[in-house]
Amino acid sequence: MNRILSCFVGMLLLVAGTVLPAMAGPATSTLSTSVDQIINLLSSPEYKNASTRPAMRGKLIATIDGIFDMKELSRRALGQEWNKFSPDQQTRFVKAFGTLLQNTYLDKIESYTDEKVQYLKEQDLGDGKSEVVTKVIGKGKEIPIAYRLIDRGGWKVYDVVIEGVSLVQNYRTQFGQILMNETPEVLITKISGKKS
Amino acid sequence: MTSTTPRRIALFTLLFIFLAVSGGQAAEKMAKPFIPPAARPVTAPTTATAAPALPSAPSATSPSAAQVDDYAAAGPTDAPAVPVPDPFYGWNKFWFTFNDVFYSVLMRPLANGYAFVMPQMIRTGLANAYQNFVFPIRFVNSLFQLDVTKASREFGRFMINTTLGVGGLMDVAKADPNLQPGNEDFGQTLGHYGMSEGCYIVWPLLGPSTVRDSIGLAGDALANPLTWIFGPWTYGDYNPWYWSYIIKGGDLFNRLPVTIEEYDGLVKPAIEPYSAVKDAFIQYRRNAVAH
Numbered sequence: 206m207n208r209i210l211s212c213f214v215g216m217l218l219l220v221a222g223t224v225l226p227a228m229a230g231p232a233t234s235t236l237s238t239s240v241d242q243i244i245n246l247l248s249s250p251e252y253k254n255a256s257t258r259p260a261m262r263g264k265l266i267a268t269i270d271g272i273f274d275m276k277e278l279s280r281r282a283l284g285q286e287w288n289k290f291s292p293d294q295q296t297r298f299v300k301a302f303g304t305l306l307q308n309t310y311l312d313k314i315e316s317y318t319d320e321k322v323q324y325l326k327e328q329d330l331g332d333g334k335s336e337v338v339t340k341v342i343g344k345g346k347e348i349p350i351a352y353r354l355i356d357r358g359g360w361k362v363y364d365v366v367i368e369g370v371s372l373v374q375n376y377r378t379q380f381g382q383i384l385m386n387e388t389p390e391v392l393i394t395k396i397s398g399k400k401s
Numbered sequence: 402m403t404s405t406t407p408r409r410i411a412l413f414t415l416l417f418i419f420l421a422v423s424g425g426q427a428a429e430k431m432a433k434p435f436i437p438p439a440a441r442p443v444t445a446p447t448t449a450t451a452a453p454a455l456p457s458a459p460s461a462t463s464p465s466a467a468q469v470d471d472y473a474a475a476g477p478t479d480a481p482a483v484p485v486p487d488p489f490y491g492w493n494k495f496w497f498t499f500n501d502v503f504y505s506v507l508m509r510p511l512a513n514g515y516a517f518v519m520p521q522m523i524r525t526g527l528a529n530a531y532q533n534f535v536f537p538i539r540f541v542n543s544l545f546q547l548d549v550t551k552a553s554r555e556f557g558r559f560m561i562n563t564t565l566g567v568g569g570l571m572d573v574a575k576a577d578p579n580l581q582p583g584n585e586d587f588g589q590t591l592g593h594y595g596m597s598e599g600c601y602i603v604w605p606l607l608g609p610s611t612v613r614d615s616i617g618l619a620g621d622a623l624a625n626p627l628t629w630i631f632g633p634w635t636y637g638d639y640n641p642w643y644w645s646y647i648i649k650g651g652d653l654f655n656r657l658p659v660t661i662e663e664y665d666g667l668v669k670p671a672i673e674p675y676s677a678v679k680d681a682f683i684q685y686r687r688n689a690v691a692h
Contacts (some may be wrong), residue, residue, distance in 0.1 A: 369691075379677050
């Protein structure tokens with residue numbers, strides 16, 4: 206619990222420079238490209254300018270959507286309960302869950318300044334999956350964050366692990382607890398109604 | 402007072418052992434076991450829901466169904482985690498809510514005021530000093546786990562931080578990639594040797610724990626130098642026994658701004674905070690035992 210769970214944001218920090226290992230694996234390269242894009246967006250003068258900010262924020266969200274596989278993440282967050290959702294409920298769940306994560310972490314992403322991201326290693330998990338271990342260093346704090354990516358025609362993040370705590374598994378436990386007593390509709394309503 | 406304290410320690414030890422034994426039995430009798438969704442036996446969908454739910458093309462659904470089911474299969478990252486039973490749910494939920502109100506509502510303004518008054522550097526320094534001081538906990542438990550590398554790393558950190566780091570105030574050893582901060586305690590040692598977590602317990606003010614980790618806390622108290630300096634076996638009033646609690650409490654308060662921030666990061670985006678905290682704690686401890 207020493208590490209701030211919310212700092213899975215680390216992937217999207219303003220950074221002076223990212224440090225890649227000598228031979229970066231494919232997942233690491235894809236991840237670092239996106240991180241660089243986001244950093245450039247956040248440090249560009251248009252972002253600080255209040256008038257162009259909404260447009261830039263849209264670009265930021267689009268870039269984040271590009272590296273995060275929200276459908277995969279949401280599906281894993283439901284586990285086998287996913288099959289109990291109708292396709293319409295599945296779509297609405299993915300949207301609601303995505304909005305929840307966005308609302309939770311976007312402010313923190315935008316508020317970070319000069320942290321550095323080190324890509325420490327890439328570990329193949331088999332089945333087209335890979336784990337990239339990074340370390341975010343800034344303001345006297347060092348936070349190890351691991352991203353799990355899956356390759357389905359391009360590497361995308363499906364889980365973020367901080368100090369051994371997987372975001373997907375944490376939500377899976379919560380949703381499972383709720384779905385023991387409530388219907389999927391109630392869950393979707395709870396997620397949509399959550400104001401961070 | 403001092404003559405009854407060893408008896409109190411024995412009583413607490415008996416209490417923990419009782420909890421460990423009864424928790425295991427109670428888990429089967431009383432618990433409404435929480436089975437994570439992936440581990441639950443899959444019930445066939447009723448025909449009423451199946452028809453509208455399943456898209457018309459079976460070939461389109463079977464690969465996606467296979468992909469979803471692949472985390473019931475092998476793979477350490479996808480397999481459902483073994484749940485920790487929660488037979489004391491009533492007690493746990495009560496104290497969880499109590500702790501939530503205590504720290505998040507009552508202590509938050511104090512922590513914010515403390516963070517405002519005390520510069521970051523001093524707070525970090527005090528936290529470093531305490532961590533350096535309790536190095537025997539990490540050192541002894543690394544040895545118990547026969548991890549000589551880790552033990553020597555802790556020893557090296559202690560030596561460097563105490564001397565160059567002025568009594569542990571500065572963590573100068575961090576500059577060396579081989580001397581990064583470690584984390585070992587008695588609960589992890591017990592887990593290393595195969596003791597199961599037992600059941601989930603939430604202690605008042607101390608927060609989430611398990612039976613194994615509660616025994617671990619007791620063991621850590623024995624390795625903590627404060628216990629020996631300010632022990633119950635004090636000669637006269639020279640080293641009164643309560644100072645160890647004051648110092649531990651002081652360290653807790655010093656780290657409170659950080660702790661509350663981490664707690665917010667976990668609980669604010671949570672749909673079900675109790676499960677979120679329980680799951681995060683269990684995942685964190687399992688990862689710590691494994692590393």
